[in-house]
Amino acid sequence: xxxxxxxxxxxxxxxxxxxxxxxxxKFATYLLSANTSKQKLKSEKDNIKSLISDISHQTKTxxxxxxxxxxxxxxxxxxxxxxxxxxALNAQTEKLQSLIQALVKISRLEAGIISxxxxxxxxxxxISRAVxxxxxxxxxNKAYDLNALCDEKWTEEAVCNLIDNAVKYSKEGGKIxxxxxxxxxxxSINIKDSAKPIDESEQSKxxxxxxxxxxxxxxxxxxxxxxxxxxxxxxxxxxxxxxATENGNIFSLFLPKC
Numbered sequence: 679x680x681x682x683x684x685x686x687x688x689x690x691x692x693x694x695x696x697x698x699x700x701x702x703x704k705f706a707t708y709l710l711s712a713n714t715s716k717q718k719l720k721s722e723k724d725n726i727k728s729l730i731s732d733i734s735h736q737t738k739t740x741x742x743x744x745x746x747x748x749x750x751x752x753x754x755x756x757x758x759x760x761x762x763x764x765x766a767l768n769a770q771t772e773k774l775q776s777l778i779q780a781l782v783k784i785s786r787l788e789a790g791i792i793s794x795x796x797x798x799x800x801x802x803x804x805i806s807r808a809v810x811x812x813x814x815x816x817x818x819n820k821a822y823d824l825n826a827l828c829d830e831k832w833t834e835e836a837v838c839n840l841i842d843n844a845v846k847y848s849k850e851g852g853k854i855x856x857x858x859x860x861x862x863x864x865x866s867i868n869i870k871d872s873a874k875p876i877d878e879s880e881q882s883k884x885x886x887x888x889x890x891x892x893x894x895x896x897x898x899x900x901x902x903x904x905x906x907x908x909x910x911x912x913x914x915x916x917x918x919x920x921x922a923t924e925n926g927n928i929f930s931l932f933l934p935k936c
Contacts, residue, residue, distance in 0.1 A: 737778050744771045780902040784887070787909045794829035794913045801826050801867060801933070805856055808837040815845045817854045824858050826865045826933035828914050833933065836910045836918075837867060839903040840929045844871035848926070860935075864916070867931040875922035885918065907931075 748768045756764065786792040802821045809819050844854045852872030859866045876884065876891070883889050885908045890901040904918075911918050916933045 733778070733782065741771060741775050741778075777902075780906065784902065784906060784909065787906070787913065794832055794910070796827045796829050796914045796934075798825050799828050799830045799833070800824075801858060801865065804830060804834050805837060805858075805867065808834050808841060809856070811838060812841055812845060815841070815854060816852065817841070817856065819856045821856055821858045821867070824860060824865055826935055828916065828933045829910075832910045833914070833931070836907040836931055837869070839907045840869045840931070843903060843929075844869055844873070847871060847873035849873065852926075859930075863935060864932045865935055867933070868928055869930075870923070870926055870928045872926045875924070876920060876927050878922070881920050881922070884920065 745768070748764055748771065751760075751764045752768075754760075783792075801824045805819060805821045809817050841854065841856075848854060848871045854872070855870040857868045857870075859868060880891055884891065885904050887905045888901040889905075908918050911931060911933075914933070916931065919930045919932070921928045921930070
């Protein structure tokens, strides 16, 4: 019975207490309960996966149609008020599209539908690819060759989320500095911006879903990027920290070295 449980093929059987000890009978009951819970969890995960897929699929067509209609309107001769309305509609449609994509991603991460596969990765190469997506930004990359244990694709997304925030919230003309630090068990990717320093009372809040500081309400954003970044780090045995400096903030992604 124990070997069946270890091999993950335990099944319900009739146990006679005259033949088996009371302990073994109780153990069988426990294993049956655990197996039932496992099956229920798998069923719930499958239901969530199906729901997420449906939401993603059912919203694509309406959003695509709205974008098509705004493009058609843009080709018409409109007065200034009409142009403002069409531009606002287009901006809100893109925001809604980004929100749905982010929520689908969050749901998949939280439900364990997306599996991260950590392996030894050259962090400098990962950062360089992320920086290439922001050629227009004033970014100085001082990273060097250093390996860490992480999922390459998702860690690159986490880095991009931090760079995107740094670009969005830094002062005009401000520099973004990327460095690496090596410790005994971890290495960290450090991204320094030139934004307004985040108050210590808000530093834990910014990683919660949909949280946006009153200081940045005028900037476009969903309040999801840092939450996703934290989820990505947690899923692969890492973590994220923020430190306010005199003229900006430093966001650090800590990754296991082995």
